[in-house]
Amino acid sequence: MRVMKIICPECGVKATIKKTNRKHEQLSDIYCYCSDVECGHTFVMNVSFSHTLSPSAKSKNRIVKDLISWLTPDQKQMALDLLNNPA
Ligand SMILES: [Zn+2]
DSSP, rough: OOOOOOOOOTOOOOEEEEEEEETTEEEEEEEOOOOOOOTOOOOEEEEEEEOOOOOHHHHHHHHHHHHHHHHHHHHHHHHHHHSSSSO
């Protein structure tokens, strides 16, 4: 697995992640320190969710469950008929 590479913004040397503070499900603060002892820079980077490339199988199942819960009895019957007799 590829790990995230953090570069010290002061000197350009590889930095090490000390801890991660998950502020929100889509946003984390990454506490880093420069691996160059002569630099010694410690800093915080933000990592945020950008966008989905391929949807999660888990969210697909949730969408189906949510959709079924929103349907009226007539619509549920219609969905059942469609599933039983696909066009
Ligand atoms: Zn540095």
